[in-house]
Amino acid sequence: MFIVKKLMRGRRSSRRMNIVQITLFLWYMSAVASEETSLAKPDCSSQCGLVTQIPYPFGIEDGCYLGDWFQIMCDNSTNPSRAFMNVTGLEVLEISVEGTLKVKSPITFSNCSNKPVGRQTPNLEGSPFVFSQKNRFTSLSCGGVALMTSLDGSTIAGCLSICDYTSTSYLRTKSCIGMNCCQTTITPYLRSFSTSFGALLLNADRQTCKYAFLVEHDWFTSNSTNVSAIGEMDYVPMVLEWHVFDLNYTKSDIYGTNNWRDDKSTECSSSQCFCSKGHHGNPYLLHGCQDINECDDPGRCGSGICFNYPGGFKCQLPDQRSSRVTLAIIVPSSVLGLLFLLTGIWWAHKVIKKRKDMKRKEKFFRQNGGLVLEQQLSSGELNVEKVKLFNCKELEKATDHFNADRVIGQGGQGTVYKGMLADGRIVAVKKSKIVEGGEVRQFINEIVILSQISHRNVVKLLGCCLETEVPLLVYEFIPNGTLFQYIHHQNEEFPLTWETRLRVSIEVAGALSYLHSAASFPIYHRDVKSSNILLDEKYRAKVADFGTSRSISIDQTHLTTLVRGTFGYLDPEYFQSSQFTEKSDVYSFGVVLAELLTGQKPVSFMRSPESRSLATYFLLSMEDNNLFAILDAQVMKDGGKDQIVAVANLTKACLNLNGRKRPTMKEVAVELEGIQLSVKASGVQQNFAEVEYDQSQITEPWYVSSLSTGSCMDSGTSSSFFESKRDSIYNPIIHTKRQA
Structure with a gap:
């Protein structure tokens, strides 16, 4: 209504509107639109750590929540703070006024070392919460079955995973495809269940680690976690639905007054409340639903004038003459103001992005062991002439931004990509796993060891990059794969003859003998296997993967x-x-x-x-x-x-x-x-x-x-x-x- 009155007043007078007014108006509207309306009760906290909105009927302080089931405990002893449900103890990740609640669901383990036994999902009987059908009951095991059972012992749901010992492709996937992992839907209005395990397939190992959990159905595809990494977790995200009226609360209880009938912006069903059409906000607060100003959309009425009213809007076409005058003034002014605003935003974005990139690179450099590497350089342990420090852009371009089609190997220490440097050299780029603070020296260890090795049957390290989230190592490219492939997958073009087998074994033995007794310090490889023995263009053996190797002093006999x-x-x-x-x-x-x-x-x-x-x-x-x-x-x-x-x-x-x-x-x-x-x-x-x-x-x-x-x-x-x-x-x- 403000913009309409302003325009009409302008037509009745001189019909003039200067550029400054238009620019200030656009700035004001963008600032108003960016403000977030609090969904909590007045004078109540609406945020706890990463949970940015805690809407009523939920709340933290006394008098800010509807009942004990809706009380949120904010643990400020951690950084950031963490929110927990008072009654169930579940950690809260997100709360929506549309009737959903995302929490951390405990994983139930069986026969898993260093994992708690017998953990179950909390019982929600008698609460306003039910397990949402947006969840999937998921089991990870080898040929085992996982069951959901009710309190009386009857089976609610279950699934059986197929056991595959030969393929490891499922470990790299971000979806549960039935191979060593299975999923199933759950019944509606479910409030309690317990998890149990069994082994059905003949080749299933009953002593193998098994675990199951209830998880949000699209979690596998919406996050970067591989199936193989779930066993290291303790919790996964789960969705609950909450229905206020399931606890026999009345509208007077919710709104704290009988005047709720005067609020026409809210409607309620038998289980929950929601904002009327054309409104948004919190339907559980009196007058908590606010009108949506549809006229904020510049193209809502085309060339006409938009009139907003509670719950809707209408368009009115102006007369042709006034429309032309208005457009002649508004359009150029708006364009100039918008260009000015966009230019300022673009410039600020470039400056901020550059600063963030520099800080991120410095952070990753320290996180990936850059300081430890500098100590090695200053101490003279590292052969500087043989090791080059690459920048991240150079390696991203070389590997086509680490395209999955460039993957040539994957192991416990990381993933290896084939790449081509700007000078045309073909290299192998090893993208290590994310380095934890206490494991920095294990990554730098491989750089230090390989810089000391000069042997024709050991893969040569060309350099490294420490300014990315995960550290990168650059090696010479060995084109003909691993010895494991030639032994267990016969190749007609290059049959592995007895003469070749004997020659390769001599080359590998010579390399290991060099590491043990001829290097400046004895070096133990610690992961000798046929998949770590590569074959070059002349099918000569090259020993690779020194991520777990250790160098020791000459007087040591063991590690x-x-x-x-x-x-x-x-x-x-x-x-x-x-x-x-x-x-x-x-x-x-x-x-x-x-x-x-x-x-x-x-x-x-x-x-x-x-x-x-x-x-x-x-x-x-x-x-x-x-x-x-x-x-x-x-x-x-x-x-x-x-x-x-x-x-x-x-x-x-x-x-x-x-x-x-x-x-x-x-x-x-x-x-x-x-x-x-x-x-x-x-x-x-x-x-x-x-x-x-x-x-x-x-x-x-x-x-x-x-x-x-x-x-x-x-x-x-x-x-x-x-x-x-x-x-x-x-x-x-x-x-x-x-x-x-």
Whole structure:
């Protein structure tokens, strides 16, 4: 009405309106539109931390809420403050006057280490709240069923997930697709239930960690959390519906007066209230619904004049002459004012954005270990000449903004993308996981270690970037994939012949031997496996992924750490004692040798329970003189019997459960080279000595146990392998060479 009266008064007088008036009016209208109307009771708090609106009937202070069910407790001891429902204790995330309430839903765990047992969703019986059908009952397990049961024990809902041990693609997805994860809808007006688990599929492991929860139905797709990360959480968002009249409140109770009939802007149903058409605000406050001024929309009436009234509006077309005069004044003035306003906003936005970008980069630099890296630079540990600091824009352009189509690998330390730098070099960019404050040194560790390594069979580090949310490492690009792919997925263009397998094993052994004994400080890789061995353009081996590696002083014999590694490759002795030695890398390399010989995976549920570990399966086969029954067909086709047996005996030595009896990597490399040279040797004897192996050492397969971070115990220094077993373990190939 203000704008209409202003225009009509202008027509009756000189019909003049200057630019300053128009500009001030537009500024005033934008300021009014940006103000948020409080939905709380007068003189009551309407915000708690990130919950920006706490509308009545909810409230914090006494007299600000309708009843105990609607009381909100604001915990100011945290930063930011957190809001909780007084009766249920659920943490509040969002409250809507339209009858919904978003809270944190507890996850119910079963057989999960370091997780509470028996947690259930609170009982809402007798409350004004019900579980919304916008939620989905979700279960994450391998071949297990999760059930929702009522208080009397009857089943309300449930779902069964399909178990898949071979694919890991579901771990990267942001949706529950039924593979190791399932969802189902819930019944209406549900106020209580309990969660239970069971295993139905034949191959389902009843001891596997299982968890279920009630969650907002579009949460999987609307946030950046992968399915694999949910197990680390304790809560997920859930939607409740609230119905005031379910507790027999009257309108007089809600509004605190009998004069509510005078308020025509509010309407109520049998369960809740809402604002009448053309109004917005809080329908639970007297006169809390305010008229919507539809005339704020400049194009509402086109060339006509907009008249607003409570609950609606109407348009009136002006006479042609006055319309032309008005448009001749208003349009240029509005355009100039708008241009002036937009120019100011654009300039302010650029300045603010630039400052924010600089602060974000500084924050990420510190968060990703920039200060720690500077300390390494000043101390001289880092080879500055070999490591370049890239900027984030350069790497974003190189990887097409980290396009999913550029992903060439993904592991426990992060995701690897293929990229091309401005100078045309093809590189591999490793986008690490988000670095927590206490784990900064683990990321910088990989930079420091790789800067010290100069070996043709180790992936070269080109540089890093620390000014992004997650740290980035840039490596030379290795084009021909991983050794794991060639072993377990036969390639007709490049068959993995016996000669190639022997050459690759020698190259990897040489690289590990260099790390253990030839580097400036001994370096333990700690995650030796075939998927961390890459093949370059000439199919030469390159050892990669040093994220969990450790360098130690020369006088140290072992490293006491939390147990980390990959099932199937993990040294049982390290698993039990938490003490990692160079012989732990030897054990993992022995598993890689067993893969090359047999073509089988390190862990397979297709084998019997006692032989699911390839290491155990290989050792038992040799104990039963059944080696040639488990060898890969390509190995049988190309390899000589003497060489195969020699490598098998060496593999057996590497897999010895007693770390002291294993050879060093240097000794392994020398023996493999000797076996390779024996290809041209003649008159090789056929009698081969066997490695002593104590059958009593085979116990329950260690890989099915959960990782333990218990107290660490000292272990003795490993003795030389060849001093104790040289004459009794290795084959006559080496012995014949010594005699000659």
